[in-house]
Amino acid sequence: MRRSDGGQGPGPFAPPARTWAVSTTGGEVVRGYLPGWAEDDPSRAGVHPDRLHFALAGIVHQANRGGLVVPVAPGAGPARDAGVLVVTIDCIPFAEDDDPDLPVVNVQIVDDWWIRNLDPAGVTDLGRRLCALGDRLTGTVAPELASARADWAQRHHGDDPVG
Structure with a gap:
């Protein structure tokens, strides 16, 4: 390397x-x-x-490599800050079943939801997908949201409840 x-x-x-x-x-x-x-x-x-x-x-040998802390809510319940997309490097030297016995990256989606056992190519692919998602969020979704909010505000003049 x-x-x-x-x-x-x-x-x-x-x-x-x-x-x-x-x-x-x-x-x-x-x-x-x-x-x-x-x-x-x-x-x-x-x-x-x-x-x-x-x-x-x-x-389990583990190194926390960061992630995001964002407010999440279970259904209609109150939001709480939680780690999402938390990245760890893990190695289980006495792995059983299908777990690899060499270092891999695991990505915790939220709570106990994981993308597991990523090798270097898998980490690269996930990184590219996350970059593409970030680009789509900032380049497309945020402007669309701003437009939708402006349209909503123009048509509802603050009198009608937001539905």
């Missing part, structure tokens, strides 16, 4: 040498690589040997 400074290498997430460790009450220790970008160290001690596989399956 080419870095923005023109050099070769892993780029901005060049990881320092870190490891995590999960140890059992029986003395078994499992260690693994902890990426430099991971925000939390999943190390644990005192895990019952019969629960080790659950402890390992629960390890």
Whole structure:
């Protein structure tokens, strides 16, 4: 991968040498690589040997990469600020089923709605789609809305309730 400074290498997430460790009450220790970008160290001690596989399956390396905070409302309820389009880089080293065991980007739509397991091409495609949506919102929808509001104001003169 080419870095923005023109050099070769892993780029901005060049990881320092870190490891995590999960140890059992029986003395078994499992260690693994902890990426430099991971925000939390999943190390644990005192895990019952019969629960080790659950402890390992629960390890997720994650880095929050931002998103939007906007007011959202469930149906006709009151609005509250919530994160939407929240982006994380995630890696599940002991992934099960169809989850990849390499870093991916996940995008939380709102609450518990996600666009999951994006590889670099998928992130690029989503970015382009979001840029196109942003361009459409600012270049087309906002002017159309302004026109619709002006038309509405002209025809309703403030006497009629807005429906």
